[in-house]
Amino acid sequence: MPEKNGGYSKVASSSSAQTSSLQKMHGVWSSRWTFILAATGSAVGLGNIWKFPYIAGENGGGAFVLVYLVCIAMIGIPVMCAEVLIGRRGRMSPINSMRFVTEEAGLHGAWTAIGWGGVVAGLMIMAFYSVVAGWALHHVIETASGAFTGIDGAGAGAKFGEFLGNTKSLIAWHTVFSVITFTVVAAGVTKGLSVVARVLMPFLFVALAVLLVYAIVKGDIAQGFAFLFDFKFDKLTGKGVLVALGHAFFTLSLGMGAIMAYGAYMPAHANVAGTVVTIGILDTLVALVAGLAIFPIVFASPGLQPSAGPGLMFVSLPVAFGNMPLGIVFGTLFFVLVVVAAWSSAVSLIEPGVAWVTEKGKFNRTIATGILTFIAWLGGLLCIYSNNWSGDKEGHFFVFEGLDFLTAQLMLPLGGMFIAIFVGWFMNKKILASEMDAEGHPLFDIWLFLIRYVSPALVALVMVFTLYITFAEPSDDLDFRALMFGLKVVSGGLSIVIGLQLWKLRKAKAQA
Numbered sequence: 197m198p199e200k201n202g203g204y205s206k207v208a209s210s211s212s213a214q215t216s217s218l219q220k221m222h223g224v225w226s227s228r229w230t231f232i233l234a235a236t237g238s239a240v241g242l243g244n245i246w247k248f249p250y251i252a253g254e255n256g257g258g259a260f261v262l263v264y265l266v267c268i269a270m271i272g273i274p275v276m277c278a279e280v281l282i283g284r285r286g287r288m289s290p291i292n293s294m295r296f297v298t299e300e301a302g303l304h305g306a307w308t309a310i311g312w313g314g315v316v317a318g319l320m321i322m323a324f325y326s327v328v329a330g331w332a333l334h335h336v337i338e339t340a341s342g343a344f345t346g347i348d349g350a351g352a353g354a355k356f357g358e359f360l361g362n363t364k365s366l367i368a369w370h371t372v373f374s375v376i377t378f379t380v381v382a383a384g385v386t387k388g389l390s391v392v393a394r395v396l397m398p399f400l401f402v403a404l405a406v407l408l409v410y411a412i413v414k415g416d417i418a419q420g421f422a423f424l425f426d427f428k429f430d431k432l433t434g435k436g437v438l439v440a441l442g443h444a445f446f447t448l449s450l451g452m453g454a455i456m457a458y459g460a461y462m463p464a465h466a467n468v469a470g471t472v473v474t475i476g477i478l479d480t481l482v483a484l485v486a487g488l489a490i491f492p493i494v495f496a497s498p499g500l501q502p503s504a505g506p507g508l509m510f511v512s513l514p515v516a517f518g519n520m521p522l523g524i525v526f527g528t529l530f531f532v533l534v535v536v537a538a539w540s541s542a543v544s545l546i547e548p549g550v551a552w553v554t555e556k557g558k559f560n561r562t563i564a565t566g567i568l569t570f571i572a573w574l575g576g577l578l579c580i581y582s583n584n585w586s587g588d589k590e591g592h593f594f595v596f597e598g599l600d601f602l603t604a605q606l607m608l609p610l611g612g613m614f615i616a617i618f619v620g621w622f623m624n625k626k627i628l629a630s631e632m633d634a635e636g637h638p639l640f641d642i643w644l645f646l647i648r649y650v651s652p653a654l655v656a657l658v659m660v661f662t663l664y665i666t667f668a669e670p671s672d673d674l675d676f677r678a679l680m681f682g683l684k685v686v687s688g689g690l691s692i693v694i695g696l697q698l699w700k701l702r703k704a705k706a707q708a
């Protein structure tokens with residue numbers, strides 16, 4: 197049988213001078229650790245500190261957290277390896293890296309849609325991300341000025357509601373955040389970001405630990421802990437499963453090319469699997485500690501609800517800081533760090549697009565960054581104005597919620613699923629093993645199995661499930677019916693795939 201994937205020799209001969217000059221264009225991280233810090237900077241962000249606690253709260257806590265952890269381990273980490281691998285193999289923007297590996301595998305150019313979809317998803321996420329990061333910036337000033345001193349749950353809730361009704365202020369903070377993101381991306385992430393990540397990430401960990409201690413001493417830690425870790429399945433809804441799956445992608449920055457773009461700047465001989473597992477563990481720890489810091493405070497404060505929604509962090513933490521010794525100092529420091537965490541994530545949201553525009557050669561990096569930041573900024577304005585269209589000042593953002601749903605729950609999981617299918621089924625196994633530096637290692641086979649079968653099947657299952665509950669007649673056992681339907685569709689699909697594989701194998705054997 198002819199070698200479909202070409203392998204190294206074909207690559208070397210077919211890579212044009214133009215490709216190789218593009219591959220040298222963006223620079224390389226100075227070491228494996230810089231890559232870890234930068235990728236952790238991308239992963240750890242508002243998703244961990246703001247989003248995880250509130251979606252866990254909205255979806256009943258424990259069982260949701262368990263599904264989320266399973267998704268991180270079974271889907272997130274394997275897909276992250278796949279993304280790093282494609283990036284490092286292609287060494288260009290996600291669009292061009294996808295084109296490179298697609299050509300290398302002799303496949304149809306449609307696969308580059310993974311790169312395109314990622315650029316669009318990144319801008320869509322950046323639109324609402326930057327608005328929320330603006331809220332955090334606003335909280336830096338509020339906390340520092342002592343506005344929260346002595347405040348209670350009801351007071352903090354009212355104050356935040358008032359802020360959300362103030363369009364001018366929302367736009368101003370959103371703009372400040374867009375500008376600081378622009379600055380780092382324009383400077384080039386391999387230069388700009390590493391210093392930020394190296395110095396400030398460790399501070400974030402310390403600040404979270406301080407908050408955790410406060411929550412243990414002053415909050416209701418037992419109830420907070422039970423809320424997050426009592427895996428009660430009756431609380432788990434179909435929607436909760438979808439949200440957990442989507443969040444696993446969101447929190448690890450997967451499915452849209454951010455990690456692929458960073459992987460493109462990775463030194464050639466850094467160990468992929470170890471690096472990715474480190475990033476996954478750090479990211480998960482930050483989310484869990486954030487939850488353990490926030491919920492005890494929520495439970496100990498009358499007027500606060502775990503299911504408060506997007507305002508949860510912006511309301512519960514001011515109560516904590518407003519009532520703790522040195523709260524002004526710790527509170528200010530904390531929100532500064534939230535901004536920094538958001539900042540280092542936002543950079544990776546527009547990097548894939550910027551890298552691609554720069555490679556086109558028409559604009560320099562600064563202008564490319566300006567264009568993409570501006571598009572995302574406009575999206576942010578839509579988010580802000582949609583709050584006022586709804587006439588509901590309590591933080592109901594149509595566009596905001598729509599973008600969040602479309603990206604986190606559809607585009608990222610689907611992007612991740614196609615990345616897994618591409619790497620698992622279409623890339624040359626020899627190339628994979630050598631890029632992973634794992635020839636003959638048993639973990640390599642486990643990884644391959646996960647990205648071939650488990651990750652795509654689980655994402656497909658959740659997608660079918662969601663489609664079913666969206667269109668079926670509601671009833672008591674809707675979730676169960678949807679699950680059964682999803683299982684049938686996905687196991688049918690898997691049987692066809694496995695059948696075809698066996699058939700191909702037999703044919704190949706017969707020919708040999």
Ligand code: PHE
Pocket residue numbers: 238239240241242243244321445446447448449450452454541542544545
């Ligand atoms: N991972 C980031 C967070 O948790 C968000 C993000 C998603 C960044 C996708 C880049 C790409 O906040």
